[in-house]
Amino acid sequence: MGKGGDGGEENMAAWLVGINTLKIQPFNLPPLGPHEARIRMKAVGICGSDVHYLKAMRCAHFIVKEPMVIGHECAGVVEEVGSEVKSLVVGDRVALEPGISCGRCKHCKGGRYNLCVDMKFFATPPVHGSLANQVVHPADLCFKLPDELSLEEGAMCEPLSVGVHASRRANVGPETNVLIMGAGPIGLVTMLAARAFGAPRIVIVDVDEHRLSVAKSLGADETVKVSTNIQV
Incomplete structure (x- = not known):
């Protein structure tokens, strides 16, 4: 089962089958649609959501x-x-x-497809993710990388x-001082983005x-360490 469409090569993926249990197993790809692309995955990040699902x-x-x-932070080659x-x-x-939005709801038609209630998002049950040899995905949602980007x-x-x-929603600019709550991966990339938007102090x-x-x-x-001890 699970031919990858590449000279008969079997397409494999990382399947979450139980708590703290991943198995490398065949992953059937759907037929390639006229507006889709088949991508060979080359890099997939590990998100906090993946860890939650695993644990x-x-x-x-x-x-x-x-x-x-599992997996949704990804890049590859067409x-x-x-x-x-x-x-x-x-x-x-x-x-x-x-994320693949429906294209029909009021959010999609209003240009805010990220709020689509029928979003099909990689590795969000029951939708499969991208930690596989290959995936099929809408071509409009595949963005070419510049040569200097790995x-x-x-x-x-x-x-x-x-x-x-977040920086756009907060109108971050050269006159905006920024406070970020949490220095995990998302907090750090938000810090970098805010700096790129011109924030003078973070x-x-x-x-x-x-x-x-x-x-x-x-x-x-500046960094601030706060205590986890809560006193009522």
Whole structure:
């Protein structure tokens, strides 16, 4: 089962089959549609949601009820394109936007497709993710990487987009001082994005000294360690 469409090569993926249990197993690809591309994965990041699914088989109200392919921060190389695809050619290096919106709801039609209630998002139950040899994905959601950007950096476009979106929503600019609560990966990319948007002063807060030291090394103007002890 699970031919990858590449000379009969079997397509394999990392399947989450139970708490703290991953198995490398065949992963059937759907037929390539006219507006889709088949991508050979080259870099896939590990998100906090992946860790939650691995350790608890759930993330917030999303529950893994059957085996699921994990991973959603990804980049790879185009191996095949559908008959109507004009934006990509075989060999292009691309970052994948992991969410496929419905295109029909009021949010999609209003240009805010990120709020689509029928979003099909990589590795969000029951949708399979991208930690596989190959995936099939809409070509419009595959973005060509500049030559100077590595595929590993391309896989980080998805988490970086969180920081860019936050900076845009907050109207960050040369007169905006920024406070970031949390120095995990998303807090750090948000810090980098805010700096790129021109923020002159960025303070970042966390409970973990190591994370704060990383934030400092990446350019935080000030770090604040807070206590986990809550006194009522």
